[in-house]
Amino acid sequence: MIIDNSLLDEVSEKAKASERLRMNFNLHDSLDAKAQRLLNALEIGTILPIHRHRNTAETYILLRGKIRVMFYNEMGAxxxxxxxxxxxGNYGVHVPIGQWHTLEVLEQGSVVFEVKDGPYIPFQPEDILY
Structure with missing residues (x-):
């Protein structure tokens, strides 16, 4: 498989049609895979809560578009x-294990390549900062 504009366009179209305004395209075989590698197409207005991953660091490489990634402390600042x-020339960011973070999409059609350790673990209430 090649990761090209055609694939990014396809995933972005699905993100636009999604209620959440984002769509994953997994490159790993299962949610239990030790390495979670995926494209994440993000549209303006998508809401990603401030959250943390207690068991893995996470790396974002922005393939196209523009996003702002924010880090927070335990108090929500x-x-x-x-x-x-x-x-x-600003391509990516590494999010350390346990770091509270979120992002804001600044340009339609933004697509991130994400990598984190698996298996996939859905957010738990204690991992979302309100």
Missing amino acids: ETESFLLAPLN
């Missing part, structure tokens, strides 16, 4: 912000 825009 923003501590760092990273503007990712490949056309400006």
Whole structure:
């Protein structure tokens, strides 16, 4: 499989049609895989709660578009912000294990390549910061 504009367009169209305004395209074989590798197409207005992964770090590489990734402390105060825009030379960010974070989509058709350790574990209430 090649990861090209055609594939990114296809996943982005599914994100636009999704109620959540985002869509995954998994590159791993199962949710139990030790490495979770995926494309995540994100549209303006998608809501990703401030959350953490207690068992894995996470890396985002932005393939196209523009997003802002924000880090938070335990009290919910923003501590760092990273503007990712490949056309400006800012390609990705590494999110350390346990780091509270979220993102904001700034450009339609944004697509992130994500990598984190598996297996997939859905958010637990204690892993979402309100």
